[in-house]
Amino acid sequence: xxxxxxxxxxxxxxxxxxxxxxxxxxxxxxxxxxxxxxxxxxxxxxxxxxxxxxxxxxxxxxxxxxxxxxxxxxxxxxxxxxxxxxxxxxxxxxxxxxxxxxxx
Amino acid sequence: xxxxxxxxxxxxxxxxxxxxxxxxxxxxxxxxxxxxxxxxxxxxxxxxxxxxxxxxxxxxxxxxxxxxxxxxxxxxxxxxxxxxxxxxxxxxxxxxxxxxxxxxxxxxxxxxxxxxxxxxxxxxxxxxxxxxxxxxxxxxxxxxxxxxxxxxxxxxxxxxxxxxxxxxxxxxxxxxxxxxxxxxxxxxxxxxxxxxxxxxxxxxxxxxxxxxxxxxxxxxxxxxxxxxxxxxxxxxxxxxx
Numbered sequence: 001x002x003x004x005x006x007x008x009x010x011x012x013x014x015x016x017x018x019x020x021x022x023x024x025x026x027x028x029x030x031x032x033x034x035x036x037x038x039x040x041x042x043x044x045x046x047x048x049x050x051x052x053x054x055x056x057x058x059x060x061x062x063x064x065x066x067x068x069x070x071x072x073x074x075x076x077x078x079x080x081x082x083x084x085x086x087x088x089x090x091x092x093x094x095x096x097x098x099x100x101x102x103x104x
Numbered sequence: 105x106x107x108x109x110x111x112x113x114x115x116x117x118x119x120x121x122x123x124x125x126x127x128x129x130x131x132x133x134x135x136x137x138x139x140x141x142x143x144x145x146x147x148x149x150x151x152x153x154x155x156x157x158x159x160x161x162x163x164x165x166x167x168x169x170x171x172x173x174x175x176x177x178x179x180x181x182x183x184x185x186x187x188x189x190x191x192x193x194x195x196x197x198x199x200x201x202x203x204x205x206x207x208x209x210x211x212x213x214x215x216x217x218x219x220x221x222x223x224x225x226x227x228x229x230x231x232x233x234x235x236x237x238x239x240x241x242x243x244x245x246x247x248x249x250x251x252x253x254x255x256x257x258x259x260x261x262x263x264x265x266x267x268x269x270x271x272x273x274x275x276x277x278x279x280x281x282x283x284x285x286x287x288x289x290x291x292x293x294x295x296x297x298x299x300x301x302x303x304x305x306x307x308x309x310x311x312x313x314x315x316x317x318x319x320x321x322x323x324x325x326x327x328x329x330x331x332x333x334x335x336x337x338x339x340x341x342x343x344x345x
Binding site: 003005006007008009011012013015016017019020021022023024025027028029030031034035036037038039040041042043044045046047048049050051052053054055056059060061062065066069070072073074076077078080081082083084086087088089090091092094095098099 | 116117119120123124140141142145148149152153154155158159162165166169170171172175176179180183184185186187188189190191192193194195197199203206207209210211213215218219220222223261262264265266267268269270271272273274275276277278279280281282283287288291292295296298299300303304316317320321324325326328329330332333334
């Protein structure tokens, strides 16, 4: 049987939205439990780390430009530059590294 | 901060996200075409889902014409990390924030918007989220549409350079906090090492990227919470750092 693309899309949207919406609407109080509070404090940083490493090294399709972009972003982040600056300058560095490598 | 200031701060921080989304969703659009989706179907899919990993996984299911149940399960598993993020955000917004605003910001809980949201000092204003969504959602939707229509016209070199933007932004959120709190630094180092191992260890190769992110996030955050519980700022008054 051929499945309908629109039904697939509706299912996806519903499941994804419920996952995002239920915790935010049902949990109205501040959590008192210290372990749970600590857990939620670490979650964002750990999850962003896990998503970034090692994906950042392969995202550009060339590990050399990936490493250049990573080093640039890490350094600028260390210097507490704003999000747009870190993101944009890192992309430029990747682009320039890519061009440079074609001449080597 | 005023409502409009929050909105414009969201727009500003959301700009690189929108740019990154445009590039990523462009490649998604190309794959949508390969999976047999029309321009309208692909565009609406991105507009109402706003999730890269979830949509990439969905395309495989649509292409194979798998069951609707499989679609439910795959989206649930892959996007489960949003539940963790929403839990975290529920503690970041004002406890008295209305249900309407909570439902509104829920739509924009993506890895990237979540990332900039937790980077805000103090409570999160819903208008900050709306500002970020105002550029991120069109970027994601438009990129997908252009991908289906135009295919591979954008030079590959530019697409690949832009694909680093999102990760660069993640680092801009993680690194300053890790610098300030060595427990965050340790948790992130453990997470990074574990992520490397799980990605390249042959025995763990069967674990999808979505599952890997969930498993490692829960395991490492729990470990960190047990080893280094946070100090209750301002509650007891005498144990502040």
